[in-house]
Amino acid sequence: MARDVANRRLRAGIVGGGPGSFIGAVHRVAAELDGQASVIAGAMSRDPQKAQEAAAAWYLQRSYASFQEMAEAEAKREDGIDFVIIATPNYMHFPVAKAFLEQGIHVVCDKPMTLTLEEAQELVKLVESKQIIFALSHNYTGYPAVRQARQMVRQGALGDIRKVLVEYIQDWLIEPVERSGNKQAQWRTDPSKSGVAGCVGDIGTHAENLLEFITGLKVTSLCADLSTFVEGRALDDDANMLLRLENGGKGVLTCSQIAAGEENNLSIRIYGSKAGLEWHQQEPNTLLFKPFGQPQQVYRTNMGFMSDESKALSRLPAGHPEGFYEAFANIYRLAIADIRRLERGQPLEGGYPTVQDGLRGLQFIVKAVESSQHGATWVSLD
């Protein structure tokens, strides 16, 4: 249902984000950071009491007991929400997305997009059948340095891509914290809520997405060795993979949630026939460019020489660190701009991860698990 969004902040609703949630608050901050949207409604917990309390803590105008109720009610209001944020555990992404899409409400959804490949395919069809914005929170693509990296690859600064090393390693599941009350750990290690993969689905997909986003190359096959190091855990907590890329390039992807001493280390190195690139999420404002035979160059967020796209996603002068929230907010900035364009009848410009990226992520997860189950053998990703 199209609303006039000119001259006001957009109105957002949120599903999930209640007690024990980490990502809910991230979405709120990211959605509101540019002053282009306010979260004003929510179905923040399955427990109505908790939902109410969470909504009050955020000063929301409207709290709902269920997402179905919220979707229907908001769609009918004159001042209903313009878009919904889905910040639930994985298994709820699909039904919630479907409910709001069917009401014509734009969606910003967490990754991985769904539990199964089939659900992902259904969402793709649903989104394609509508005039609607669907953005997926592969938030790491929101960093200005990542955009710069992508542009440098596109412009041929690296030559032909030959080798990619991407990793996403953490340590927060090094012990069986899912058995001692950690809510984040509970659902992420539970196949019924998280899907067929644990670590691979939770963070491996970010690594795969980042690789394809920057290089513009598809992973065509992979050989994945998934492990569960913590006894009694139902899903993988570590994985190593060999990759082959569509252009003949090779790669390695490693992800872990049991790598002692690692916080949230998403890093990528890309080597071409002319130059290399290196980026570390934990120091996200620095991008190393490594032209063969010349001094390495240090690209920094919002320096004048950065690409227009990269600068457009920077908010502060160089040297004023922009971090995780700001990158996440860039996904919102781009999606909200398209929501405004859509409402004005202008051509969309995209730039944020879409339902297609969500489908791609599910393909990756399913194939990685399949490879590992067959003894870490090669499987095709197409």
Place this chain on the structure above:
Amino acid sequence: MARDVANRRLRAGIVGGGPGSFIGAVHRVAAELDGQASVIAGAMSRDPQKAQEAAAAWYLQRSYASFQEMAEAEAKREDGIDFVIIATPNYMHFPVAKAFLEQGIHVVCDKPMTLTLEEAQELVKLVESKQIIFALSHNYTGYPAVRQARQMVRQGALGDIRKVLVEYIQDWLIEPVERSGNKQAQWRTDPSKSGVAGCVGDIGTHAENLLEFITGLKVTSLCADLSTFVEGRALDDDANMLLRLENGGKGVLTCSQIAAGEENNLSIRIYGSKAGLEWHQQEPNTLLFKPFGQPQQVYRTNMGFMSDESKALSRLPAGHPEGFYEAFANIYRLAIADIRRLERGQPLEGGYPTVQDGLRGLQFIVKAVESSQHGATWVSLD
């Protein structure tokens, strides 16, 4: 004028922040980041047309042609602003702050607090005579790592402080950009708008404030060598200073806005009789602790072992970089919490820079200029 602030976001107004402003937008993001306040009114430019346009771009509810008008009108409204943000060039800080303080409206003001020592002293008296919150944007004290550092010094982890090296170096004034239309440069190099110091007032004060904040020690005397390297500039663009601390410790403070290749490099190293500390604003989530004879330790934002205060000012799990906005937002978080306490009649807890810090900053500026004018000789700061 006390208002009931329970169960709602606070309402903020802003003075300044119009076209060409850098810090205005920073204040908006920082004030709103935690979902505890919304900027809804403004007197964003001296030019009413520009003020109107700036307010519209931010979707403000009310735009005023002057700060005087705004102070009076908002004080009278039932739904008037709870606090004002002062984001103007330096010379306007004093009259604006005075106008809102006299109306009983809480203030968050940029640094340096005033143009002159006398104005600063007048503001101190005004604030002390009222039940009112006055917060100063020495935003770098908002970093969780800085709070950790302060606590470690307080707890004696460093022993007696012997030596402090603090620096704040940039390069954005390396060329006379004030003559080619850069608004930020224009007022910052104009004594009538910036005060008696340029670089020393703009960033040297941050360095001095950080030193005293972390160490808890007063600088008792200084020997300052101010320079103006860009021809025709009216104020200093670089300074080196020797410092002596109240406990017998020694220090060096260097600041520059002509240090080629430096972005916004505020760094501090503190050496005690037992250990040292090192922090760099450009990688703000890392604090190095250097106990003599033992391995250096890397303290990181929001790790479990950080102090309670430091963790309370962190929003994300370790490894999810928090940056400039988040630190700035911590000043707002602390000030807003005190505004709520004040309205509830609870004891204040502080934690943000105050009008006293503003006065201290002016003392530092005045004495540094005096020292330099006397041939870089020692002057007392008391």
Place this chain on the structure above:
Amino acid sequence: MARDVANRRLRAGIVGGGPGSFIGAVHRVAAELDGQASVIAGAMSRDPQKAQEAAAAWYLQRSYASFQEMAEAEAKREDGIDFVIIATPNYMHFPVAKAFLEQGIHVVCDKPMTLTLEEAQELVKLVESKQIIFALSHNYTGYPAVRQARQMVRQGALGDIRKVLVEYIQDWLIEPVERSGNKQAQWRTDPSKSGVAGCVGDIGTHAENLLEFITGLKVTSLCADLSTFVEGRALDDDANMLLRLENGGKGVLTCSQIAAGEENNLSIRIYGSKAGLEWHQQEPNTLLFKPFGQPQQVYRTNMGFMSDESKALSRLPAGHPEGFYEAFANIYRLAIADIRRLERGQPLEGGYPTVQDGLRGLQFIVKAVESSQHGATWVSLD
């Protein structure tokens, strides 16, 4: 032939190291660095004229036209060499080593030890049949930080080893320099001189050796994807491998000589159930220890808290960088100490890579090539 080595520097001879050699000069510096040996004889080139000139440039006392001649002549002299340094291309290692071993002359040999597994096995037998010192230049194990890492693993500071990420990446073969006169490139890309592997043999073996040296764990199987990115090159110039370790741990090994912008980046990260370790050869004096849930600790060469073994292999106070030569010299220090012990009839203490390590390296090379030729499938290393 046992000689009295007391009260004098040992006498060394060198085979190879003539014009265009890189490693020859490294051996000379490393062998002599502690003042425990002098290189005094050589067969430095197949070309007698060049051999003569090279020997003169080094002020050698005796120059030979062939290694055979040298082995025989030196064995007969009263003041003959105590040990020989083999610094030739790979294919000569075996015949030269054999010739000197048969004369009872101790050997320090470059890696990989031989061209084939069979030659390696023959050398093992030969060495084991004699009272003789055979040291292999897996020089990276000579770094004090690497010794510290090994000890920390041994003492259980990491808990059970779960994951190892090791890499050795360079860029010097990014272009077909073997076709434009680069001698180092010529023999290294020529199967008749280098063996069945290129990059994997030249530097992959160092990575594998380092992994097993520090962890004390055997790689039991691997899945290797070797590539030749530079057209027309006969051997691999890049490889990615999945590894499985004898204790159930997993690993990734990547090596490359076409990774643009990388100099000589040998790095290893080891993750256990309690802590992690990280070391980078290009900043070799720093070892990061990462205990789960605690601050990372920075171990530095020759700090008082380092292990006795690590300190015994350090020569300078902390902060005085020790580099590649010093690590290489530690292999000589340890081997020379054993030569002296042998001559004195004392028990040997080892500590340097041996003929067994050389055999292990060949196994690794052969299996990696086999895996890749079978489509990057798993092969056992036993």
Place this chain on the structure above:
Amino acid sequence: MARDVANRRLRAGIVGGGPGSFIGAVHRVAAELDGQASVIAGAMSRDPQKAQEAAAAWYLQRSYASFQEMAEAEAKREDGIDFVIIATPNYMHFPVAKAFLEQGIHVVCDKPMTLTLEEAQELVKLVESKQIIFALSHNYTGYPAVRQARQMVRQGALGDIRKVLVEYIQDWLIEPVERSGNKQAQWRTDPSKSGVAGCVGDIGTHAENLLEFITGLKVTSLCADLSTFVEGRALDDDANMLLRLENGGKGVLTCSQIAAGEENNLSIRIYGSKAGLEWHQQEPNTLLFKPFGQPQQVYRTNMGFMSDESKALSRLPAGHPEGFYEAFANIYRLAIADIRRLERGQPLEGGYPTVQDGLRGLQFIVKAVESSQHGATWVSLD
């Protein structure tokens, strides 16, 4: 006494370097590293027994009971030493240097060159009156990256030098170890053996020398605040200084031996009107070049793009770390080359620190102490 030095390694003698010495062994390694010299004689201790034992441990051919005896005896021998290494505490530099210079034996001497300005001036005269090589161990100028830095300044890559920040900070004297048997500490904190300054003479001179070496600019005046933080110590263990340079540039020099957690942190940053430079001795193979408005560039030892002089002082391919010994050895390489040129009657090329640098160091020490004694006031260095 001129000897034919063609076709052989030079013969060196050493004074000092006996039990408890740190720098003696450094000189031996550095002098011999390139295979251009061997240390074969010594007067290594005032205690004849210890001298004998030290000489035996180094396998020296000749041990002397006193430097005077050594100077006379070696001068008379056909196979006498070509140069002498002075590795004694400071107060012995002058008499030893004088003794060997008078015998026409070339000298490599530790810094600071003498105890007093008068001695330094006498040495200058003595050296200038002879055809003789006198090299001073300002070893940090031997790093390839430092040479690169100097050349970049010379070629104008930085524009006009405006600001220099140089520091040399350590922590090894943080406790009164001179009272618990540390020989290095004993003489360095004893005015009769070390001179009028402690920390300033021991390491402050290196910092000052490095600044002048790289920038090519003289320090014309300084304002120095020396401190003694460890009670009962007779000399300074810390100092902060403001500097003014001959071209109008400004600087800060800080040095300390009580800076907890610092190993041997000699660092320099130079800012010009066009670009900046940054170098840290503890990671000596990296030089940061910071052109205004462009990406920072990472210059690395022995990369192809480095200057000819810098590459000529590098021994290993990039990425093979060269450290303290190698830089020190470069002083020897350059001095030995001049000794050979002198003997061949060729023009000298220099490149190593000279007796003039030694005099400059004494001027700096004397003036820094004078400034501090006058209450940290400005003094001229001319």
